[in-house]
Amino acid sequence: MYGMSETAFAMTNGRVSFDGKPVLRGIDLTVCPGEVVALLGANGSGKSTLVRALLGLTPLTGGKTLMYGSPPGRFRDWWRIGYVPQRLQVGGGVPATVREVVASGRIARQSRLRRTSAADKAAVSSALEAVRLADRAGDPVQSLSGGQQQRVLIARALAGEPDTYVMDEPTAGVDAETQQLLADTLADLVLGGKTVVLVAHELGPLEPVITRGVVIREGRVAHDGRPPRPEGDCARPGHEHQHPHAAETTAGPLTGWQGEPR
Numbered sequence: 547m548y549g550m551s552e553t554a555f556a557m558t559n560g561r562v563s564f565d566g567k568p569v570l571r572g573i574d575l576t577v578c579p580g581e582v583v584a585l586l587g588a589n590g591s592g593k594s595t596l597v598r599a600l601l602g603l604t605p606l607t608g609g610k611t612l613m614y615g616s617p618p619g620r621f622r623d624w625w626r627i628g629y630v631p632q633r634l635q636v637g638g639g640v641p642a643t644v645r646e647v648v649a650s651g652r653i654a655r656q657s658r659l660r661r662t663s664a665a666d667k668a669a670v671s672s673a674l675e676a677v678r679l680a681d682r683a684g685d686p687v688q689s690l691s692g693g694q695q696q697r698v699l700i701a702r703a704l705a706g707e708p709d710t711y712v713m714d715e716p717t718a719g720v721d722a723e724t725q726q727l728l729a730d731t732l733a734d735l736v737l738g739g740k741t742v743v744l745v746a747h748e749l750g751p752l753e754p755v756i757t758r759g760v761v762i763r764e765g766r767v768a769h770d771g772r773p774p775r776p777e778g779d780c781a782r783p784g785h786e787h788q789h790p791h792a793a794e795t796t797a798g799p800l801t802g803w804q805g806e807p808r
């Protein structure tokens with residue numbers, strides 16, 4: 547039994563509206579340590595908004611949400627969360643190497659006074675190894691393929707050695723090899739007792755590691771429990787087909803994401 551402060555996320559009647567248009571319409575969602583939760587649902591159902599609201603990146607217009615027992619505005623233990631946004635965004639035309647982006651995952655663990663430690667360097671190297679990009683560490687991230695950039699984002703989260711991973715469509719638009727690599731990485735994290743919340747259109751190779759499926763439909767929780775199996779789903783009346791992800795018009799922030807408006 548975990549205390550309230552050990553519950554990774556607890557949203558009660560969470561509501562978000564954009565320009566008066568309701569997108570989340572009263573979400574109740576509690577994520578406990580060690581759970582591997584897939585947020586599923588059709589395009590536009592509100593999955594990304596839910597993820598961003600759980601992290602406090604999008605403010606609720608109603609209800610409340612807690613991260614390890616604190617409202618996002620008062621949450622201080624950002625090192626506990628590893629966020630993998632939908633897309634890599636390197637701002638300002640400043641070239642960054644793969645290693646620099648991955649190393650930025652250590653920032654929440656570093657004090658302002660302390661320079662990069664041996665532990666930081668070791669965590670960055672091991673994250674690069676885990677996603678098999680050690681040989682590309684010195685290359686500009688812009689020179690990598692989409693799938694490789696996704697791996698960089700995953701490595702950045704791994705480098706921070708958080709308790710909880712929040713991944714927004716980590717498998718969207720990536721090659722089969724990267725999908726399998728992510729599945730293997732997740733399996734290791736799960737063995738290590740980590741908590742994972744991820745958005746997915748199709749679980750694919752991730753399916754074996756998912757412990758719970760939460761289906762969002764029109765801003766509400768339509769299913770919460772065993773991950774729905776594709777065959778069973780299709781046989782069920784009212785099944786909504788999920789289509790591959792459309793091109794994103796907005797990219798996830800790379801740095802400073804904790805306060806990034808959208």
Ligand SMILES: Nc1ncnc2c1ncn2[C@@H]1O[C@H](COP(=O)(O)OP(=O)(O)OP(=O)(O)O)[C@@H](O)[C@H]1O
Pocket residue numbers: 564565569587588589590591592593594595596791792808
């Ligand atoms: N910042 C915003 N301003 C206005 N509308 C928004 C904003 N963010 C999301 N929306 C709208 O909210 C709805 C839900 O979007 P959201 O991205 O959460 O859905 P999703 O389930 O993640 O979809 P997808 O699978 O396409 O990523 C959509 O209609 C979208 O256009």
